[in-house]
Amino acid sequence: MIDHLTEPMLVSGFILILTFFGIFTENFHGIERAKFAMAGAGSIIIAGQFYGFYSPQLAVQAIDWNVVFLLAIMMIIVAIMISTGGFEYLAHYLAQQSKGSQFRLVIMLGTAVTVISLLLDNVTTVIIFGPLIILISRTMDVSPIPYLLAAALLSDTGGVATLVGDPPNLMIGSAAGISFNTFIIHMGPPVLLAWVGILIALRYLFAKELSANVKHQFDHAVKYKNQALWQKCIFVMGVMVVLFILHHTIGWEPWLVAAACLTLLLFLAKHIELEQVTNYLETPLLIFFISLFIVIGGVEKSGLLEVVGQTFKPLIIESPLVAALILLWVAAILSALIDNIPFTAAMIPVLAGLQTEGVNVSVMWWALAMGVGMGGNGSHIGSTANVYIVTISERLARETGNPELAITPGLWVRKGTPAMIITLLLCSLFLVGGYDFLYIDLT
Numbered sequence: 001m002i003d004h005l006t007e008p009m010l011v012s013g014f015i016l017i018l019t020f021f022g023i024f025t026e027n028f029h030g031i032e033r034a035k036f037a038m039a040g041a042g043s044i045i046i047a048g049q050f051y052g053f054y055s056p057q058l059a060v061q062a063i064d065w066n067v068v069f070l071l072a073i074m075m076i077i078v079a080i081m082i083s084t085g086g087f088e089y090l091a092h093y094l095a096q097q098s099k100g101s102q103f104r105l106v107i108m109l110g111t112a113v114t115v116i117s118l119l120l121d122n123v124t125t126v127i128i129f130g131p132l133i134i135l136i137s138r139t140m141d142v143s144p145i146p147y148l149l150a151a152a153l154l155s156d157t158g159g160v161a162t163l164v165g166d167p168p169n170l171m172i173g174s175a176a177g178i179s180f181n182t183f184i185i186h187m188g189p190p191v192l193l194a195w196v197g198i199l200i201a202l203r204y205l206f207a208k209e210l211s212a213n214v215k216h217q218f219d220h221a222v223k224y225k226n227q228a229l230w231q232k233c234i235f236v237m238g239v240m241v242v243l244f245i246l247h248h249t250i251g252w253e254p255w256l257v258a259a260a261c262l263t264l265l266l267f268l269a270k271h272i273e274l275e276q277v278t279n280y281l282e283t284p285l286l287i288f289f290i291s292l293f294i295v296i297g298g299v300e301k302s303g304l305l306e307v308v309g310q311t312f313k314p315l316i317i318e319s320p321l322v323a324a325l326i327l328l329w330v331a332a333i334l335s336a337l338i339d340n341i342p343f344t345a346a347m348i349p350v351l352a353g354l355q356t357e358g359v360n361v362s363v364m365w366w367a368l369a370m371g372v373g374m375g376g377n378g379s380h381i382g383s384t385a386n387v388y389i390v391t392i393s394e395r396l397a398r399e400t401g402n403p404e405l406a407i408t409p410g411l412w413v414r415k416g417t418p419a420m421i422i423t424l425l426l427c428s429l430f431l432v433g434g435y436d437f438l439y440i441d442l443t
Contacts, residue, residue: 004307008051012302015043019295020342034284037291044298054298062297063290067170069255071121072286073262074164078124079280080265080272081233085225091132092222095140102142102210103203109133109147110154114195117158118165118184119237122385125155130392145393145407146206152389153198153377153419160373161191164244164254167289168344168372175348176355176365179248186366186438190430194374194423201419229269236265292345300349309350317359321435324367325428331371332424336378336417344372362440363431370427377420380412 005013019040023033041059048054081087094112098105109129117125129151137144159165163173163183173183203210224230240261243250247257266272299305316323327347334343347368351361376383380390390407397406431438 006303008047008053008302009304009307011047011051012044012053012299013304015040015047016295016299016346019043020346023342032284034288034291037288037295041291041294041298044295048298048301051302053301053303058301059294059297062300063293064171064174066174066253066255067167067293068286068289070164070170070258071167071289072281073255073258074120074124075281076277077233077236077258077262077265078120078128079277080269081230082128083225084227084230084233085223086227086230086233087128088132089222089224089230091129091136095136102146102212105136106146106150106202106210107199110150110195110199113151114154114158117155118162119241120165122155122159122166122383123388125158126151126385126388129155130389134392134396142212143209144396144405145411146202146209148389148393148407149206149412149415150198150202152383152386153202153416154195155385156373156376156383157191157194157198157423160194160369161187164258166373168340169369170254171341171344171348172365172369173254175352178365180244180254181248182440186440187369189434190370190427193426193430197422197426198377198419201422202415205415205418232265232268236261236268239264289341292342296345296349299346300353305346305349306353309353312350313354313357313359316354316361316364320360320363320439321432324363324431327364328367328371328427328431329424331368332375332378332420335372335375336382336420340372340376340383344368360439363435363438366438367431370431371424374420374423374427377423378417380407380409380416382420386412386416 019036022029022031022036022039045054045056045059048058090112091109094108095105098108113125113129116128120128130148133147133151134144137147156166160169161184163169163178163180169183172178173180240257243252243257243261244254247254252260266274296305312323331340331343331347334340351364351368355361376386380386390412393405393407397403
């Protein structure tokens, strides 16, 4: 492999390593990862122009606008839904239905988080449910830690099932040409297995906490802030699901489906002002994605990723199942230690290049999706959702003066990491037993 490396490849690889190092060490130096991505994008364009393998025009073409537009549109739709108070009503209703059983409440809240994560990204889901879980647990006078950890673990897991449930899925589906239906059909079963595995694990990992008596029942009603708007949002989400299912048939990209549904919602709720809801766009995240696509596009144009792909091509052709299992665990371990989005972005051109050559890498796509999705559960920094949950638990510990309410790295290793290992073992068994089911023609 080293013999085939040219100077442009080495330079682009060096820029990639520096960019990823800056992104992965965000928690240490305090500089936003989007800034390092921007610096990397600028550097790769300049280097590409100097060596003749990249240009600003090619950089724009390297951006996967389907991913960027879909993320931005879903942010706006979620902002509108949050304003209705519908999620608060749902959480309160589930607390009532649990009838004092903590494990039943874990199952009900976990189910709600998982289902919502099928359409909304996991970060948005925990932002919605995190504060509600703390409110419910304080009202019940029980520890919020089992519920917060369940929300993080199950939002990460649930998002793996659909094309729009997690940013890496969007990137994989767009690059590999995988439709919404194909994605959920093949990822739904392993996610269901993982979901059951996590709930069973939580039942034993938090046996003491979940056996505590509940001192309060939810006997009062919570009112919507805007029930009519909530109902319109639910109707539009239903339309969106139908269009996602049909998007391959009607020739619409997922972002166009989301844009059409956002337009419908804005006309149904004509009092909503666009200027107000667009304030909820997470611009740094969008800039991060755009810059990352430019960096990876430059590395690909230098020829480095083709060399990497050719190096692993014999293993994928001769032992595809072994290669898929290796990718599953490597992706999971790296995603537990660092952010899964850069790793996904780096792997996509490698697999896409082999797919273009006629190599069937369908099982590799599924292994990558499962690995980066499930692997995020392995540590407190494995996903942005985890970081948010840890942050609000630390804030609660400070406010109450009770350090036991904070989810520490050690606590996560004891409670969260075992859950990740269980899901990976289940996914490995699914890869082995369902290999023929996962082996499909994507060319």
